[in-house]
Amino acid sequence: MQKLKWMLFGSGLTLVILGLFLWFGKEQTPPISHSPQTHQPAENPGSIYATAQPQRPAPAGTGEFAQVERVIRERCTVCHSNRPTSPLFSEAPAAVLLDTPDQIRQMAPRIKQQAVDSSAMPLGNVTQMTQAERDLIGHWVSRLHSAR
Numbered sequence: 001m002q003k004l005k006w007m008l009f010g011s012g013l014t015l016v017i018l019g020l021f022l023w024f025g026k027e028q029t030p031p032i033s034h035s036p037q038t039h040q041p042a043e044n045p046g047s048i049y050a051t052a053q054p055q056r057p058a059p060a061g062t063g064e065f066a067q068v069e070r071v072i073r074e075r076c077t078v079c080h081s082n083r084p085t086s087p088l089f090s091e092a093p094a095a096v097l098l099d100t101p102d103q104i105r106q107m108a109p110r111i112k113q114q115a116v117d118s119s120a121m122p123l124g125n126v127t128q129m130t131q132a133e134r135d136l137i138g139h140w141v142s143r144l145h146s147a148r
């Protein structure tokens, strides 16, 4: 008997709490119209991520040219860009632009000359290009040439 009383009391309490929740839920109708907005951006990056993920590994990181591009961006475009970030230059030195894949491909022989066959570039190696990066670019250029 005692147990039953407690159970009744318990379920009564649950109902009251549920009621309160529902009531507060209604009370917060204006903020709720807000919450779809805060929810959607949270869901959208998720779905974007989901579609971007399968494409990511292959083209982005692994291809040799992707690596070359990364090295150039890291070591060269501080100066050789439409908008150099180096305080030393307000425009690309020697009019050598290395912003886009096409520019990099077109410049391949001169890049090799300056950064692989010699270490004239990066100027004073201010961007601390490594030998491995020079080798990578050398390999890429040699393959470019044998493909043509």
Ligand code: HEC
Binding pocket: 072, 075, 076, 077, 078, 079, 080, 086, 088, 093, 094, 096, 107, 110, 111, 114, 115, 121, 122, 123, 126, 127, 129
């Ligand atoms: C600190 C700025 C700076 C960085 C970083 C830099 N360069 Fe240069 N680059 C110069 C300057 C200045 C010249 C012009 C020098 C000259 O004509 O003697 C130049 C000239 C060149 C030229 C033309 C040279 C010629 O006569 O054909 C090429 C090609 C070149 N750079 C490639 C690169 C590559 C590739 C990188 C990255 C690996 C690089 N540079 C990084 C400043 C920079």
